[in-house]
Amino acid sequence: MKKKFQDIYRQISESIESEYYRAGDTLPSENQLAETYDTSRETIRKALKMLSEHGYIQKVQGKGSIVLDMSRINFPFSGVTSFRELSQKLGSRAKTEVVYLEQDLGHLEVESMVWHVHRIRHIDGERIILDKDVFSAEVIPQLTKAICETSIYDYIENELGLTISFAHKEIVIEEPSEEDRRYLDLADHHVIVVIKSYTYLDDTTLFQYTESRHRSDKFRFVDFARRVQR
Amino acid sequence: MKKKFQDIYRQISESIESEYYRAGDTLPSENQLAETYDTSRETIRKALKMLSEHGYIQKVQGKGSIVLDMSRINFPFSGVTSFRELSQKLGSRAKTEVVYLEQDLGHLEVESMVWHVHRIRHIDGERIILDKDVFSAEVIPQLTKAICETSIYDYIENELGLTISFAHKEIVIEEPSEEDRRYLDLADHHVIVVIKSYTYLDDTTLFQYTESRHRSDKFRFVDFARRVQR
DNA sequence: TTGACGAATTTGTATATACAAGCTAAACTA
DNA sequence: TAGTTTAGCTTGTATATACAAATTCGTCAA
Structure with a gap:
């Protein structure tokens, strides 16, 4: 299986790290992203959920997904890392x-x-x-x-x-x-x-x-x- | 809105903490739980996802959801806690x-x-x-x-x-x-x-x-x- | 001008269906 | 008997629809 939502997660997280999306920006809406990536809204939502869990974005109901400032996290020790x-x-x-x-x-x-x-x-x-x-x-x-x-x-x-x-x-x-x-x-x-x-x-x-x-x-x-x- | 999946999360997590489900046990399947709680499988999956994130269970594809040993976590400092x-x-x-x-x-x-x-x-x-x-x-x-x-x-x-x-x-x-x-x-x-x-x-x-x-x-x-x- | 209202947009929740992928155990075959 | 295959279960992914809830912004009225 392709695991589309993981690909989308990767693409958007890279876009944030390369500062295509900047801290404070609002991501395109879920419906827009669904169209962009030619997929369903639920799949987009799974990718956004991951981004939210990993501290890339903050979702606000009625507003959108806001990009957070990741720059402070410069030594990502949390999680299980070797x-x-x-x-x-x-x-x-x-x-x-x-x-x-x-x-x-x-x-x-x-x-x-x-x-x-x-x-x-x-x-x-x-x-x-x-x-x-x-x-x-x-x-x-x-x-x-x-x-x-x-x-x-x-x-x-x-x-x-x-x-x-x-x-x-x-x-x-x-x-x-x-x-x-x-x-x-x-x-x-x-x-x-x-x-x-x-x-x-x-x-x-x-x-x-x-x-x-x-x-x-x-x-x-x-x-x-x-x-x-x- | 009711937020069914949060209610279900609470109920199952309490069942684990009260040792109705013990460490090593397998939870009922998602379909069974869906019937028990009179809801859809997706809603059950949201509840199980939360349980997994909080360290209550481990999901294994093809097998089921295995209850973890929470007893070692006796000072839950992680997360944002006052x-x-x-x-x-x-x-x-x-x-x-x-x-x-x-x-x-x-x-x-x-x-x-x-x-x-x-x-x-x-x-x-x-x-x-x-x-x-x-x-x-x-x-x-x-x-x-x-x-x-x-x-x-x-x-x-x-x-x-x-x-x-x-x-x-x-x-x-x-x-x-x-x-x-x-x-x-x-x-x-x-x-x-x-x-x-x-x-x-x-x-x-x-x-x-x-x-x-x-x-x-x-x-x-x-x-x-x-x-x-x- | 100010406030109230409402329409449009956005995310959140709930449900249903279909198929893929992994595991187990029974059934089958050599 | 021993190994293999298969059927049936489990969870994982993808899609579609419907409605709820929160925000935004334009419209209208006082």
């Missing part, structure tokens, strides 16, 4: 170093075989982030240093054909552990920002637990949030 | 103290009249959070100490009839300022978690800038996030 995808924005400034890779009998929801991966994320030559991952070996039978250095998410989605779907995340502040001190360039920063996340596949199986340990001065979390209705 | 709404979960353990309330010519997107509100949030008798708000006086003509002590959001939505819609948020770690030291019980915690947020109304007007300054040991950010498609 360091690989993030580092593409940083370019050559980011590097990954695998310091530990083992398979053993561990605990991830239930007792079973798991992979342990510890990685140091370098940014501008400094060791800023320590990622400690636990992966289910049932889901990921094989794991190599090369995969860990590039992108595990890429491997899971494109090589294994699995679909990563959602995550529970938690951010807390901790004292640096002995391990943090060894692997990170802490200087005189005396706290660590820890992002703990449980990541799930399409079929709701838990396949990853991560502790992403950040040097506090380099940590920044940016989010776009809609008010939830009660 | 301290008032949060403190309801804390019960009598939370208290608000207004330490500053002034109107003057300030800067919120453009030079105009604004309200400045500084509030200390007490939890279990300790001064944990310092909230520094800037409100547009155009949107909120009148503001009293009593309103600031209960809930400004409540006042805006129920008294003024305005609709709070979305926010840009940013979380960073900072050194405590002189003000932080004066107003908070910092003990020997030497960093502050700062949540900066810009909050907007329905019609995309910016009406609030907030710096919510938390003692780091009491800070916890919990989130449910779906993987964004590219």
